[in-house]
Amino acid sequence: MSSIAVIQRTFAVLEAVAASGSASAKEVAHRLEIPLPSVYRLLQELVEHGYLVHLKEQRCFELGPKCFDLGLSFRQRLVAPSAIRQATDELHRQVQAASYFAVYRGSDIVLTHLSDCTAHPRLRPLRFGFHEAAHATAFGKILLAGMPAEQRDSYLAARGMPVLTPHTMTNRHQLDAQLHAVAVRGVAWEHEEFLPQKTCAAVPVRNGSGIQVGAMAVSMPSQEAAGREREIEAVLREYAGRCSRYLRSGHPVTAA
Amino acid sequence: MSSIAVIQRTFAVLEAVAASGSASAKEVAHRLEIPLPSVYRLLQELVEHGYLVHLKEQRCFELGPKCFDLGLSFRQRLVAPSAIRQATDELHRQVQAASYFAVYRGSDIVLTHLSDCTAHPRLRPLRFGFHEAAHATAFGKILLAGMPAEQRDSYLAARGMPVLTPHTMTNRHQLDAQLHAVAVRGVAWEHEEFLPQKTCAAVPVRNGSGIQVGAMAVSMPSQEAAGREREIEAVLREYAGRCSRYLRSGHPVTAA
DNA sequence: GGCGGCTTCTCGCCTGACGAGAAACGGAAA
DNA sequence: TTTCCGTTTCTCGTCAGGCGAGAAGCCGCC
Structure with missing residues (x-):
């Protein structure tokens, strides 16, 4: 050193x-x-x-x-481009749930936009900036699942897997198995692992080369999520698709 | 150097x-x-x-x-205490206008809280942080008026008096005269000097020793301000008084 | 495989940062 | 006002350690 x-x-x-x-x-x-x-x-x-x-x-x-x-320069550099912020905002309105957009930054995970309101507030610990509890959030899992194995190792080694709720996953093998399933299904769910009574879902966002670069997510009270899983996944995929298409073309995408 | x-x-x-x-x-x-x-x-x-x-x-x-x-540390250090944020928020609701709280910081002026909503948005250039156009805003004038003469000189010398609208005051003598009037009356108005079509008003906030330490302000479209001057001044004074009392006692003040 | 760029390392020179000490300053108390 | 005390600034000789030319290493790209 x-x-x-x-x-x-x-x-x-x-x-x-x-x-x-x-x-x-x-x-x-x-x-x-x-x-x-x-x-x-x-x-x-x-x-x-x-x-x-x-x-x-x-x-x-x-x-x-x-x-x-x-701090401002940092924020301006990292904040999601306006087309993606707009997509996140629309997702928020359509699902009636707080919405998030996160990306890789070097070997970190950064939340670069979030959209919420008083009726559908964000999960309080989540805010613009670095995200440290990837093992316990839906978008964290999506992004962990998209990392090369050794980067994931060092990421988790550096941060550990703190217990946040009784449902937080703390066993590395169990997490790896779930990350594998997440990668295959292309969607991650998180049920009360980050905050009690809250459920999150996330899907990947890819760039023009098909490389996963980010994730889109929503959070809501667990009771509101029950029974809406298929609908939520479909809407998430729709808006994540818009983001991916934007990243491919450079033009905002307004409809399917 | x-x-x-x-x-x-x-x-x-x-x-x-x-x-x-x-x-x-x-x-x-x-x-x-x-x-x-x-x-x-x-x-x-x-x-x-x-x-x-x-x-x-x-x-x-x-x-x-x-x-x-x-950036976060800076923000947390400077952001107005919650009692004052609350007073600013209530002022916003009561006057139906974007509301601001600003203080001195060394020889600078810092906007430490603002409260707005989609129906009553803040003036776009104003955001949390350092304020550079004191000669053209109501709270800027209040705070300039409260400065020792030589500090005001160096403040204005360092920043000049940029022209922001056709009504911006650019003559130093004229500004000094107005600042004197502001100090005497204990309220500052600004009509379309910072942004076209917008009007602002501000009053001082004092600490326990009676020293002026900050300012409370509201902004609104000029047409909405017309005829409401007396009401607005009264409400501003009421909430600024709450802040002053809070700074004196350390306890939030809920009613007159 | 070879090329061309970015990136890292080596090494001796000599600048310019270091810290003890003391002096200047300024506010608070008497 | 004077005194006192803590904070801040200044001085100066010493020598650690930062400097930059140059070269070697590393990588992606053709």
């Missing part, structure tokens, strides 16, 4: 401030065990570049505008 | 990637005129710390998870 010391320290300081929300130079120096003058140098540097601000009244440092800008 | 060279370069690289959305090492090296091996060192460093990711398939670098985390 190489590391240019200054950079190492600079980010350590930045992250220390981010973690505290607000920290004085002394606190940072103490927490990181870096001599005070060095901490001041680095803090000043970070302030100069706009990553921190120095609130003199309160004698403390906090995150600066550049941090927000980075 | 001091500057530790490595840090300077590291952030230059990070920002170059952020600006491009996606960039190869060579592109960065060329754009920043830094020798290629150094760029690789810095990129690798940024990848190691999670600020960038290396997408090998596409032979390029993009922003990494830490950027998103920083």
